[in-house]
Amino acid sequence: MFCYQCQETTKNDGCVIRGICGKDEQVANLQDYLLYALKGLAAVGVRAQESAVTDPQTDIFLAQALFATLTNVNFDPKRIYDLTVEAFARRNALRARVHATRQANGTKCASPLPAASTCSAEGNSDVYATLGATLSPHANPHPDIDIQSMRELITYGVKGLAAYADHAYVLDHGSPDLLAFIHQALAATLDDSLTLGDLIGISMRCGEHGVSAMALLDAANTSRFGHPEPTQVSLGVCANAPGILVSGHDLLDLYDLLRQTEGTGIKVYTHGELLPAHAYPVLKSFVHLAGNYGSAWWEQQRDFAAFNGPILMTTNCIQTPRESYKDHIFTTGMVGFDGIAHIADRAPGGQKDFGPLIALAMTSQPPLELETGSVLVGFARKAVLDNAGAVLDAVKSGAIKRFVVMAGCDGRQKEREYYTDVAQALPQDTIILTAGCAKYRYNKLNLGTIGGLPRILDAGQCNDCYSLVAVAQALAAAVGAEHINDLPISYDIAWYEQKAVLVLLSLLHLGVKGIRLGPTLPAFLSPNVAAFLVENFAIKGIATAEQDVAAMMVGA
Secondary structure (H helix, E strand, O other), X not given: OOEOOOOOOHHHOOEOOOOOOOOOHHHHHHHHHHHXXXXXXXXXXXXXXXXXXXXXXXXXXXXXHHHOOOOOOEEOHHHHHHHHHHHHHHHHHHHHHHHHHHHHHOOOOOOOOOHHHOOXXXXXXXXXXXXXXXXXXXXXXXXXXXXXXXXXXXXXXXXXXXXXXXXXXXXXXXXXHHHHHHHHHHHHOOOOOOOXXXXXXXXXXXXXXXHHHHHHHHHHHHHHHOOOOOEEEEOOOOOOOOEEEEEOOOHHHHHHHHHHHOOOOOEXXXXXXXXXXXXXXXXXXXXXXXXXXXOOHHHHHHHHHXXXXXXXXXXXXXXXXXXXXHHHEEEEOOOEEOOOEEEOOOOOOOOOOOHHHHHHHOOOOOOOOOOXXXXXXXXXXXXXXXXXXXXXXXXXXXXXXXXXXXXXXXXXXXXHHHHHHHHHHOOOOEEEEEOOHHHHHXXXXXXXXXXXXXXXXXXXXXXXXXXXXXXXXXXXXXXXXXXXXXXXXXXXXXXXXXXXXXXXXXXXXXXXXXXXXXXXOOOXXXXXXXXXXXXXXXXXXXXXHHHHHHHHHOOO
C-alpha cells in the first residue's frame, strides 16, 4: 500500500505498511481499486455529457462512492468491494447508453476510452485488492512528477467536493453542474493529453466549484434548520440520564435522532464537528439536546470509552473502535467499519431508524463527566453580519486591528499545539475567525471580548468556511476595499484531510494570498508545484507562534 492523502502520513512522506488512520493494506488496496473504477466511470460520464445522455443517480453515486475513500470514512472491506462492483455496473450500463446514442446519431468518439473505462469487472474481494495494488496511481506514476502531483491535488480536492455534495444532497439540495464537474475533473486525472497548465486550470475550477458547494450546503442547512445563532453550549453531562452521542457532520441524522428520542428520557450529546449543531434554531429547540461531549475527532477513543451509551458516527472522522466501546458504536451514511453495526439509509421522505441506539441507551449508564462549563458557538455569516455595525465601528476606532482566520482541521500531532500558542499570543485587539475542528485547540480559552463581541467567532463546521469568506467579502465592501486581501486579515489554516484541500483550493480561487498552511505542507505537492503556489499565491508554511504572530500583525 501507499497513501499520502492526509497530513499525518508517515514521516510526511507516505504510509506503506499501515495507514496512520488505521486502514490496513487490504482496505487501502480496495480503496485504490474503487478509485480506479470511479475514474473509469467518470471518463464514461464525460462521454455521456458530450452525448446529452443523463443519469442523475449515477452522478450522485460517483460523489458518494468517492466520499467513502476519504480519510477516516470507510474501513469496511465488504462495503468498499460492493461499491466497486456497483461502479463497474454503472459504468457498463452508461457506456452502453452512450454507444447506442452515438450509433443512433451517427457520431464517433474522437479518442478511445481509458483502460479504467473498459477493463473487466470480474473478481472477488481478494482479486480487487490485488488489482488495486497494481493499478493505483502510486504503482503507475506519471513520468512527470509535476503532472503526477497536480493529478493528486485534483483527486483530493474532488474528494472533498464529493463529500460536500453528499452532505447537501441528503438535504435535497443538489447541483447538476457540480456533479458534472466531478466527472470531468476525475476523468482528467487519466488524460495523458493534458498539460501541467491544463491541470492547474482544473484545480482552480475545483476551487470555484468548492465555493459553490459550500454555498449550496449553507443553503441546505439554513433552509432546513434556520440560521445559526450565538449559543452557549454546555460541556457537562446530565448525571442521572442515559445518553446517545452523535459525531461527524450530518445535521439531518441528528435531527432524526432528536425526533425519535423525544419523551424517552434520553439525552443527546454532540461530539467533534457536530458542536455547531447547537446554534441552529430547529435543533436547539429540542430540550434533550443536552450539550457537547469531549473534543476533536482524534480524541474520540478516550471520549467514546467514557461515554457509556451508544455512539453514532454520521460522516468522516471515525477511528479504529476500541474493545471498550466496540459493541455500542454505530455507523451510518458512507461511514463503515468491519464488524460495526450500520444504520441503513432513510427511504425517500422518511427517517433513518435509530431504534437500535435508543434500545441500547435505555439500558446504559449515564456518561462520565469529562469537563464542565460551556463554549460559545453560532457566529456564522448572518450572526456576524447582523453585528456588522459594531464590527466596523471597532475596526474604524482601532479596537480591532486584525482578523485572523484560524480554520481547518485538528489532528494528533504535537506540532498542532502551535495553534493554541498562536491564539494565546495574538494581541487583544485581534479577532479570530474559525470553522472546523481546528478550533478545539483554542475554543475553550478565555480570550475576552472586543466591543461586546467574543474574540473567537466560531462559524461552525469545516464547510462553514463559506461563512468566513462571506463575512470577509462583506467587510471589504463596507470599508471600500477592492479585494478581501486589502482587509487587515491573515489566514493561518490547519489541514488534515481532503475537505481541507478543497477549502484551500476554494480560497485560492477567490484570490486569497498569503495563507499559512500547516502543520506541514502536503506530501503530494512536488517541489515545482509547491513553488508555483508560493510564487502565485504566497502560500507559506508555519514557523513558531511568536514569529508568525509578529509577521501577521504587520500583514506579512
